[in-house]
Amino acid sequence: MTMPEQKKPKQKTLVVKIGSTLVANRQRLTPRFGFLQQLMDDITRLRESGTNVILxxxxxxxxxxxxxxxxPESAGVSDKxxxxxxGMPLLLNAYRQIGHEFGIDIAQVLLTLGDFEHHRRFLNTRNTVFRLLEAGVMPIVNENDTITTEEIRVGDNDRLAAKVAQMADADDFIILTEVDGLYDRNPAEEGAKLIEEVVDVAPYMAATQGKSTLGTGGMTTKLMAANIAQEAGCTTYISHGEVDRPLTWVLEGKQRCSRFPAHDVPSTGWERWIANRLQVAGRITVSDAVADEIAEGDRPVRREDILSMNGDFTRGDxxxxxxEAETERARGLSDFTSEELRVLTVNADLDAEQLLGYRTKGEVIRAKNLVPLEGRHLRWNVNDELGGG
Incomplete structure (x- = not known):
């Protein structure tokens, strides 16, 4: 059952993502208490100034x-x-011990992909986070790695954190890592330059491959996360975490970093949830003319519009x-299961009610549940596997 929606806190909200290499010693695989002390000290400053913080x-x-x-090199999926x-009790205990020194109570929130992709669970999780913030408790959010498999996991904490920022209507989102931000090439190369402001992440995606040995994400996932946050009206920063005040200096403009400003006129929460996906449930292809009409708004996708379809999905996915050029143009909620839609498209000349046994207009995606993708929104490649993250 969906709980009554909790109101967003009036204070500003900051979501902070912290990489594994900052939290865990690379050789000994133990908590880096010095870094955590600096972090919690800075969080205390923000909380005292009236800013809610979600880790x-x-x-x-x-x-x-x-x-x-x-x-890190030998571990397989079951090992991880x-x-x-x-490791989760060790991580939480480290935060709890240091938080106690600063009078900060913490709470653990474990999430899976379904908590973001299913709207009812999304709202229930949002309500829980807001209630914790209302009580002055700092949520520490993680993916539930113990039970998740490849098919049901987010896969990296960068995008998970961005979805949390979207969920919490955060004002700012800081990704702390081992580099100052996004560079125009490998930062180890001579002449590499820091890109201080990025409005559109798409041109930089091809040059950001690679990841750390301890983490599951590299700069590519950070750019994907930044795009999700930008579309949610949240300004993102990628910054080096090894400084005295890793958060306040970024927000005050005193720290070298890459800034990704929020996109203008953010859409409604409903539209943001539809548009910012972590997993493909299914895909359909329509004519270029239909796609152009969808882009203009207030136009549903009808059964007769569909040229092809792929994937196994349920109603509400x-x-x-x-x-036709295999460019993604929109995302929307299906009114049919994949089985029903196949029946409707194969038998296009027969009445939809006769085929399905219930009354329907034959609208695959209603106009109110269909969101055209803006030019700066990262699109899925046509070759992305269905069900992938």
Whole structure:
């Protein structure tokens, strides 16, 4: 049952994502208490100034690897799930101990992909986070790595944190990492320059491959996360975490970083939830003419519009709408299951009510549930596997 929607706190909200390499010592795989002390000291300043802070902290898997006798290089999927179970208490205990010094109460919020992709669970999780903030408790959000499999996991804490920022209507989103931000090339190369402001992340995606040995995300996932947050009306920063005041200096403009300003006129919460997906449930292709009409707004997708379809989905899943050039143009909620839609498209000349056994207009995606993608919104590649993150 969906709870009554909790009101957003009146204070400003900041979501902070912390990478594994900042939290866990690379050699010993133990908590880096010095860094955590600096972080919590800075969070205290923000809270005292009236800003709510939500942490999305990596590190549970890294901290638990030694317990299960593995290393970042040797660990398989089941090893990492077991390591997450061992490392999560160590991670939370480190935050709890240091938080106690500053009078900060913490709460753990474990999420899976479904908590973001199913709207009722999305709202229920949002209500829980808001209630914690109302009580003065700092939520620490993680993916539930112990139980998630490849098919049902977010896969990286960068995008998870961005979805939390969207969920919480955050004003700012800071990703703390080992580099100052986004560079125009590998930062180890001579002449590499920091890109201080990025309005559109798309041109930089191809040059951001690679990830750390401790984490599951590299700069590519950070750009994807920044785009999700931008579309939610949230300004994002990617910054080096190894400074005295890693958060306040970024927000005050005193720290080198890459800034991703929020896009103008953010859409409604409903539209943001539909448009910002972590997983493809299904896809349909329509003609270029239909796609152009959808882009103009207030136009549903009808059964006769569909040229092809792919994926197994249920009623209420989000479908990705492509044109004939295989460019993604919109996303929207399906009114039919994939089985029903196949019946409707194969038998296009027969009455929809006769085929399905119930009254329907034959609208696959209603206009109110269909969101055209703006030019700066990252689109899915046509070759992305259905069900992938």
């Amino acid at each position: 999305c902290s990596s590190g549970a898997v890294a901290l638990g690897l030694r317990t299960v006798g593995e290393t 799930q077991a390591a997450a179970a061992c 989000v479908l990705h709408v492509f044109d």
